[in-house]
Amino acid sequence: MxxxxxxxxxxxxxVPKGKVTTYKEIARALNSKAYRAVGTAMNKNPYAFPAARGRAGGDSLKSSDLVPCHRVINSNGELGGFASGLKNKIKLLKSEGVEISNNKIDLKKYFFRLR
DNA sequence: CTAATGACATTTG
DNA sequence: ACAAATGCCATTA
Known part of the structure; x- marks a missing residue:
């Protein structure tokens, strides 16, 4: 199970590249309100991007199995946190074309609605 | 089983 | 607008 x-x-x-979602939205997609637990899930994410872990390739995970945990932010548009450093999260997002102004993301532009 | 822990969210001062 | 307090849920010790 x-x-x-x-x-x-x-x-x-x-969630496609260049878009973001929120912890709350993920919980809602699961018909739940456990957005707090979602955050914990991202923190323990075993499928993190190699780039997000500050290391080049070398793992045996397929890209289709990777989880874009850097595309998950707070529901108010702020960045939230990141296991291997918030700075890394910002870098990844910008490299995917997401604009970040004043440590915030415009949800009107980049929010990907689930369900 | 009970208590503690977070990459959150909402309400209140 | 900002900071603190409260509520929240799955997981782990």
Missing amino acids: KSFYEKCYAVLRK
Whole structure:
């Protein structure tokens, strides 16, 4: 049986490059209100991007299995946190074309609606 | 089983 | 607008 965390990852994988979603939205997609637990899931994310972990390739995970945890932000448009450093999160997002102004993201432009 | 922990969200001062 | 307090849920010790 799939754990709650794995469900989070499954949903998050739908978010395309250049878009972002929120912890709350993921919880809602799972018909739940456990956005707090979603944050924990991202923190423990075993499928993190190699680039996000500050290391080049070398792992055996397929890109289709990777979870874009850097595309998850707070519901108010702020960045939230990141296991391997918030700065890395910013860098990844910008490299995907997401504009970040004043440590915030315009949800009207970049929010990807689930479900 | 009970208590503690977070990459959150909302309400209140 | 900002900071603190409260509520929240799955996971882990």
